Amino acid sequence: MRPHPLLERYYPDEPTRVRRVRRWFDATAPAYDRITQAMSLGSGHWFRRRTLARAGLGAGARVLDVACGTGVLAHAAGERAGDTGRVVGLDPSAGMLAVARTRGVARLVQATAEAIPFADGSFDLVTMGYALRHVADLEGTFREFRRILRPGGRVLILEITPPASRAGRALLRFYMGRLVPALARLDGAQASELMAYYWDTIEQCVPPASILAALAAGGFAAPSRRVEVAVFSEYQATAA
Numbered sequence: 001m002r003p004h005p006l007l008e009r010y011y012p013d014e015p016t017r018v019r020r021v022r023r024w025f026d027a028t029a030p031a032y033d034r035i036t037q038a039m040s041l042g043s044g045h046w047f048r049r050r051t052l053a054r055a056g057l058g059a060g061a062r063v064l065d066v067a068c069g070t071g072v073l074a075h076a077a078g079e080r081a082g083d084t085g086r087v088v089g090l091d092p093s094a095g096m097l098a099v100a101r102t103r104g105v106a107r108l109v110q111a112t113a114e115a116i117p118f119a120d121g122s123f124d125l126v127t128m129g130y131a132l133r134h135v136a137d138l139e140g141t142f143r144e145f146r147r148i149l150r151p152g153g154r155v156l157i158l159e160i161t162p163p164a165s166r167a168g169r170a171l172l173r174f175y176m177g178r179l180v181p182a183l184a185r186l187d188g189a190q191a192s193e194l195m196a197y198y199w200d201t202i203e204q205c206v207p208p209a210s211i212l213a214a215l216a217a218g219g220f221a222a223p224s225r226r227v228e229v230a231v232f233s234e235y236q237a238t239a240a
Ligand SMILES: C[S@@+](CC[C@H](N)C(=O)[O-])C[C@H]1O[C@@H](n2cnc3c(N)ncnc32)[C@H](O)[C@@H]1O
Pocket: 021, 022, 025, 066, 067, 068, 069, 070, 071, 072, 073, 090, 091, 092, 093, 096, 111, 112, 113, 114, 128, 129, 130, 131, 134, 135, 136
């Protein structure tokens, strides 16, 4: 199952989608943290750290941060896992990986969530922050997460979900669909287009129930979703 239908306003087919998304992130990487921290009113990095604490990430853990982007989540995971742990960031965008390197994330791999270049059972925790909408197929991606986790390992996925209320949705549409892309124009046309696309994929994304069902189909037990401030979804599940 695709996370959202093909958005023909941006690309005509799947191969072009993949190239387009990578180009947007490559071009926007140097400005990405500034834009998203402004968009989240400064709370984004703090929120990611808090979810890791809630997931119980501790010293010695082996963590793969899929779609690590500029490395915010991977860096925070590294602080918790300590010297006895091992945190790897994975992302297809060379531009995003270059920024993650400057943040101090030492282990980085250029790859996609759909084909992870690690052996079965290599990790205790897989994290993915705000990137589920960019994979080609949810069940296939979750099967890949399951494969590289040890039995009993955990997955933690952060996403933005449109609020249930009509007014809340309209407000978020104005903020993320109009205001943020307009402000991102200061960082260039690609950044502005990426932020407009960001909202469109959120609005077109399959509902949370489908994501939970895909986790179960991918080999995860007890998939759950926690919602904060009406829009921040935190999915967790255990490798069966
Ligand atoms: C919105 S950013 C999120 C970055 C980071 N996880 C965070 O929390 O800020 C989405 C990231 O997903 C990456 N991405 C796009 N397609 C992907 C794929 N198929 N597999 C893994 N990552 C992908 C992009 O290169 C980008 O770095």
